[in-house]
Amino acid sequence: MIWIVDQLAAPWQSELAARGGLVALLVGAPAAAIGCWVLLRDLPYAAESLAHGMFPGLVAAALIGIPPAIGGLVGLIVAALLIIGAGRIGLAGDTAVAVAITPLLGLGALIALAGTVPPGLGGILFGDVLAANSSDVLLAALLAIVTLITLRLSHWRLLASGLGRAGSSDLLILLLLALATVAAARALGALLAVALIIGPPVAARTLCSRATPMIIVAAVIAAIAAFTGIELSWHAGIAAGPAIALCAILPAALVSIPMPSWSHRGAS
């Protein structure tokens, strides 16, 4: 028994792992909360694309030596403009997203491979949560507070938007999603960030029929994923980012397998 406690406590005595876990928690819980609305409004593809679209920005930031959050944000803005532009020339919805994002991913790889100083491609794609410093913690905490306050204030408008009792709130959701994506990129990288945003809500959706419990359950799953991800990474000796991503997706897989009919989707 004591042995188990000792084992569980072990990673948290390391400052790097403990700080990484804290960042993952601060990033993951709000990401999962906003992810609930992304899922409910059928926007997961946009979420995935935003995360991938910021890749070249992250690479460029690493090359130039500026904070990745700024690079990621610029990447997101370029991605958003490209998506709008592709829409303008007559491409519809998901097609516009695909046409805009795929070249960005390629462009990021080109910049990364052409650079004389390798910018640490692994870290950019899969995150490097153990390298988080105290300003990362601060930024993550700030974004978490902004996201949670905005979600609380706009909760009823967001709920009404799915009932035809208020205008679409998709722009607000995408804006918060962009914030969450930039924040999650540090911990999980451009490829895995979407795991924290979509994984916990998929599980929560299956377990809850009301919005508020769903959001709380998703945030709790994300928090648990941050904790177990660090444990898994420490004891199994695998990278922390992928370990957290795995733990964030696992509940969705578990609740989907035994009884697909639990799902509330399509029930009418």
Added chain:
Amino acid sequence: MNNEALVETIGLDAGYGGTVALSDVNFSAAAGQRIALLGPNGGGKTTLIRTLSGELKAIEGSVNLASETGTVPQHDPARDGWPATAADVVLCGTLDSIPWWRRPGRRQRKLASEALAAVGLADHSTTTYGELSGGQKRRVQVASALAGGARILLLDEPFAGLDAVASRRLEDLIERLAQNGSTILIATHDLEQARSWERVLCLNGEQIAFGEPDSVLTRTNLELTFGSDLIEVPGGGLMAPPHHHEDHEH
């Protein structure tokens, strides 16, 4: 606007993007009146309702309203599987009355639970909206409009797809709301219903007739309204053509 009228249009032309779909509508309705909107599919019933609710702008003429309007749209606007209870849907009806940064408070919750009780669904407040029957959903939508303070209710084919029992309940509710001083416009295809209400407004791209049922529901007016779609019932009656098949719900 004449004193007791809650809703009135004068020379109203309504339509889409400047194209008139319904022209020259002149009617007024007072508190306590049920007004049947009769017309063929494409006759302009929905267009009139959307113009009265302010969703569409009048192309010509004017719409005068003495109260908020509440709409129960022809097609349920709720997304499949949306995570909201009946009480949530009704509470959302109060959002227009508070600033965007405010959450519904105790006052709004009280209005919502009174509205849900008024439509006879107090027992279903925690039921997920998607799990309600078609008739219950319509009544929840009515409650949502009531919670928003609407005294002018616009019901777009609320009986479409309902079985006899659910229709009866909704008819009773509409009667009670009218007695309590609401003005209720109801798009319907049922001439018997229209005959039992206080006013009838016939539309077919333009206003055909408006007034009390006895004076409006003449063979001439019905032929002008429904054209060759009008169905002769053996034994001497007349029937309006049925709904679009897409309107059916289960």
